[in-house]
Amino acid sequence: MALYTTITDAITEYTGLSPTAFFTILAMMVVVYKIVSTMFVAADDYVAVKRDQQFILREPVQIGSITEQELRPYDGSDPNKPLLMAIKGKIYDVSRSRMFYGPGGAYSLFAGRDASRALALMSFEPSDLTGDISGLSASELEVLEDWEAKFEEKYVKVGELVSEKPSTTEGETKED
Ligand code: HEM
CATH class of the missing domain: 1.10.1220 (Arc Repressor Mutant)
Structure with a gap:
């Protein structure tokens, strides 16, 4: 007291x-x-804001015809490269949706890949991360077409995938 x-x-x-x-x-x-x-902005968030600002959104640039292997590095790990993703062999610049496809994003596994099979099957299985759509049912192909329509509308198409060079069959590996 x-x-x-x-x-x-x-x-x-x-x-x-x-x-x-x-x-x-x-x-x-x-x-x-x-x-x-x-x-x-709180001090902790400020660091995150600054980090995000590193990724200046650039205008999509046409990349032409590349192989699946050459598409891989466009997975968002290099801030100087655009984020690319392919559906049915068509490559789209998805950089504007870095929050989905960039590192740590819910759909980052699709970045730098042709994700046709995974999207058709609504699957996150690594083995479905391929442009191979053989053996899919009519309804699965319809799902894929819906995704394609969404991407056509939302993103800029910047190129197309060409098959791997016949001499480099080891490029087919899907482990990473
Ligand atoms: C519990 C299941 C799921 C939930 C709750 C969910 C939820 C969402 C939400 C909220 C968005 C953001 C939509 C927007 O703002 O435009 C989104 C986008 C997306 N989802 Fe899912 N999702 C689920 C499963 C899946 C599956 C299984 C796949 C494919 C394998 C998938 C592929 C995608 C893709 C590719 C986008 C981004 C589309 C774009 O680029 O605009 N989702 N999802």
């Missing part, structure tokens, strides 16, 4: 305010601080 009296006396002496007025003003200042601080 002595401590309480000492504190309240000190408050009155130094501020000229009653302890009640002092704590009311203090509480109001905390509330104002909280409100004002929500209007700014």
Whole structure:
């Protein structure tokens, strides 16, 4: 109790305010601080904002005819390369949806790939990450067509896939 009296006396002496007025003003200042601080980006978020700004969204550039192997590096890991993804051999620039297809994105596994089979089957199986759509049912092909229509509408087509060179059959591996 002595401590309480000492504190309240000190408050009155130094501020000229009653302890009640002092704590009311203090509480109001905390509330104002909280409100004002929500209007700014928090220090931790600032780092994330700066990191995102590295990825300046560039105009899609035509890439022409490339192989599936050559498409791989366009998976978002290199900030200087566009993010590309293919459906039925058509390559789209999906850089504007980095949050989906970029590293850490829910659909990053599709980036740098022809994901036709996975999309037709609505599958995330690594073995379905291929442009091979053989053996699919009519309804699965219809699902794929819906995806194709969505991509045609939303993204710029920047090239097409050509088959691997006959001499480099090891390029067919799908392990990574
Ligand atoms: C629980 C299941 C799923 C949920 C809740 C879900 C939810 C979503 C949501 C909310 C979006 C964002 C839509 C937008 O803002 O435009 C999205 C986009 C997308 N989803 Fe899914 N999804 C699911 C399963 C799947 C599966 C199985 C696949 C394919 C294998 C898939 C492929 C995609 C793709 C490719 C996009 C991006 C489309 C674009 O580029 O605009 N999703 N999903």
